[in-house]
Amino acid sequence: MKLTDEEQAMYAGDRGVAVQRAMDLLVRYGEALGAESLVDTNNVCGTVGATMPFLRDYSAKHGGFDAVFSEFNLDSADVIEIPKVKVYSSHLQQGLDPEHAERQNVHSDVVKIYRAGEAYTGKLGIQPLNTCAPYQVGNVPVKGEHCAWMESSAVIYINSVLGARTNAEGRESAGAAMLTGKIPYWGFHLEENRGGTHLIELDIDVRTVADWGLLGYYIGEIVQDRIPVINGLQHVPNMPKLKHFGAAAASSGGVEMYHVIGQTPEAPTLAAAFRGQRPLETIRYGAAERRLAYERVNTTGKDTQVDFVMLGCPHYSMEQIWEVCQLLEGQRLSGNTQLWIFTPKATKQMADQAGYTKIIEDAGGFLMTDTCSSVGRVMPKGTRVAAVDSAKQAHYLPAIMGVQAWFGTTAECIQAAVTGRWTGALA
Amino acid sequence: MKLTDEEQAMYAGDRGVAVQRAMDLLVRYGEALGAESLVDTNNVCGTVGATMPFLRDYSAKHGGFDAVFSEFNLDSADVIEIPKVKVYSSHLQQGLDPEHAERQNVHSDVVKIYRAGEAYTGKLGIQPLNTCAPYQVGNVPVKGEHCAWMESSAVIYINSVLGARTNAEGRESAGAAMLTGKIPYWGFHLEENRGGTHLIELDIDVRTVADWGLLGYYIGEIVQDRIPVINGLQHVPNMPKLKHFGAAAASSGGVEMYHVIGQTPEAPTLAAAFRGQRPLETIRYGAAERRLAYERVNTTGKDTQVDFVMLGCPHYSMEQIWEVCQLLEGQRLSGNTQLWIFTPKATKQMADQAGYTKIIEDAGGFLMTDTCSSVGRVMPKGTRVAAVDSAKQAHYLPAIMGVQAWFGTTAECIQAAVTGRWTGALA
Amino acid sequence: MSTLIETTNATPANIIVLRGRKVVGGVAEGEALVTTDRISGWGGIDPRTGTIIETRHALRGQSFAGKVLVFPGAKGSSGWSSQFHIARLAGAAPAAMLFNEMTTKIALGAVVTHAPALTDFDRNPLELIETGDWVKVDADRGIVEIIKK
Amino acid sequence: MSTLIETTNATPANIIVLRGRKVVGGVAEGEALVTTDRISGWGGIDPRTGTIIETRHALRGQSFAGKVLVFPGAKGSSGWSSQFHIARLAGAAPAAMLFNEMTTKIALGAVVTHAPALTDFDRNPLELIETGDWVKVDADRGIVEIIKK
């Protein structure tokens, strides 16, 4: 790889050991990719938490947070003292909600580690957004901004909807980018790799959040890590819809970028979306495909008695919390069902203030932050059957937690929370 | 104006009196504009607060929040009972920070009104974002989304940077839109009105936040309410830079939309930005123009002894708060100078958590929310000379509060806060 | 009074008649206050007195209360309408508004000010009206009569 | 051993030799575990045992620990690298990785797994290698030798 003088200096150790290790990792990573150079970034989103069991043990054995950062963010077995980050760095979701620890079966010792980690990362200058949706709490990259983000649902969102440029980074590359402001100049950073590959022709109207989720789930499985271009949209979507779409497509496949003709910023026309190339394939999406996606995302759902309703994947916005409040106000959850809704801490602050947290709690549910059931492996004890309104969560929760999952609309999920029964069906 | 059947029904009063008044206002407003129809919107940002003296008096005399909403949000002297909003509605900045009321010389009675208003609007379903930068706290419209937003700095941001579609609404039209989901289909909602009018050729590099502010201030004064197209950008900006640019251009002129070639979503090329038309005028921006802008924005600055440093116009992001912390950490403010930094409440929650609020307070400054000095008319008692890093604030603060204002970089402002003296100069 | 506003060839020499498009209906008259600077609402006026407060504005310190305000258009904050709304309730609104450039700020501001307002003139009011002229506005019929001072 | 990996015409009939591009250097050998399904890291594997856990995956329930993992590429969450990173520290990493599609997930994942890894093959390993074949990987030289079971 070609390095600039400053990059050479960092690589040689002139900017300290931590920066040297970061550059070493970036060079190994860049060469693995076949990248020719690095690119400057001033917007990194990663995770450096140490609350999951394996990392807690590692931390205890090897000397705390610096040891965890060294190994899991820089791929360095030596424990290096970690300096302040060089560029704008944000923390993604964490492994637990410290304010609902007991309910999440998290031991108070782990909460202590969480709080200590918070202080550690705060001092390093890593912003505690603690969400998979940084764009909902103030980190909104602009078009053309070179970013180094983890979290597949966020990566696909900023690439596609905002026109920012990021690959799906990992914990280690994000850590190295925080200390150096560099990331391999490869993949979606380069204009020539951002053109569409597959044309998706919509034969039906896609209008609801659930329908956007199904569309994403269907497309992801087909195009895998390529770039779908959606044509034939009848209604302008909004953030929640595109958020669910992208999260689903990133889960069933590995989609990191898509275009919607006339909608997303790099796709004013078909020709622009495909950068003048011909689609490799054209895929039609109609009623039959929608049904197939619905059946696939509901693969694990068998028993209609629902123990647990999990909403907020990706983390809910205020608009979505209000929607739930409207569905829930004045009702009580079934005695056999729990309702947990996940949102960024900053969003919960507004929900508290508006009285929405109280509406949810009055009904028997909880508004939680910082984590989710799949990432934190947190569920009510004894959950066998969950209901979710997110195709991504329906995809991961059964694999990670060994439960059944029903996917449906938000209204169907609230209905299940109130009645204890799944009555969802494809409308 | 042509109304749909549902709009006719609302106009006729079939959906209740409040909706009827809202439609009546929208029709009067639409006809004043010369609009031919209304357009659906599901994203309204407005203000309904009642804490400023004139509105407090009105509220006391005419029967509380419903009276204020009727008169100031629906232009109805009759007091109407206001129902829940029909569409996704957010509240912009307020008139005070309830947690810093005493410091802001706000009487506790007013805080009570604030809190009561918060409960009132929460119940109506108006999200308490309480910021001029809703896109920093979760309301991030997508390209092509029809919105009805107030707040000039937010309007220009979502039109230009996000490609959403809104005119600069007012308090009354936003209120009517919340209850109806309608707004006149006019101006920036229509593709044909979004093309550029003036070409701005950059002869110098525009890289820092302050430089973006100066550029905006200069352009706004020249193009007034037309659509500038900026060409010759050497560095991709980010949210803080475009935020300051837009706020400045909206203040010195009435710019509600701009394009940056190769940067903003509707301006991949010059031809696209101008929609194939020729520019009305070409304006060059070089060192002389930058100096002129600097002098104009500093018109009121005379005395170098600074009493008050005001940051956070538009409301600061976490990245900006961290930047201030880096400048401030370990220092103490001058005994004669106060430092107030404004941010959305949701952002402050993260700053608290990260320890940044403490860094600011340890130095003697305050992190405040929900309002700002110009909108809330809140300043430390006895302020004669203020320093700001926002061209918008430098424009308004002297007019509204009768003080002198110095404009400079964030670092110059922190320097002034620490030394009590303005030493800023154009670099 | 209405006969004076007829656009006959018999219009006296010191009277000019303009035609425009109605923005807000109604009839009013008053002394003209004219500016070629656009006006900011919030941060541009003190709504309780109708005084222009913007730092570098040509009318700084002057009030439009009861005047026929003649200006190119609105600029600045989206608080425009609510400032003029308050001005109306405070009794400090202009008697009428004549302007050239249509924007949402001014359309809504004019609507909630409840004062007769016109735009889209056959000739430019900024060139024909001077501060101090007496101006009669019949917005319903789209007619402005200017009696030069 | 290195002589075996020479690509001479004398290669025995049940031995196939592939050439690819080095992703991570090193030499290793082991039994092949082959799948035409892409692999998810987070939510796709249990890193402490190297077991595939994804609901509808062809290898569900099988472990890649110590195996030469042959697969088209990575998919799913950006937790990919950290899951394989943990697998290495837990002693459950593959012996080597051979894959077709380069992505950041797999590049970084391979780098932090420290296992020899190759891509960009002259022929498709998914067509030539079957689960149970013995595979020798010399990533430094870009050579894979397959001994059919």
Ligand code: F3S
């Ligand atoms: S982190 Fe977020 S995207 Fe879903 S799996 Fe968890 S809520």
Ligand code: F3S
């Ligand atoms: S509301 Fe916001 S844009 Fe500036 S004038 Fe006040 S901080």
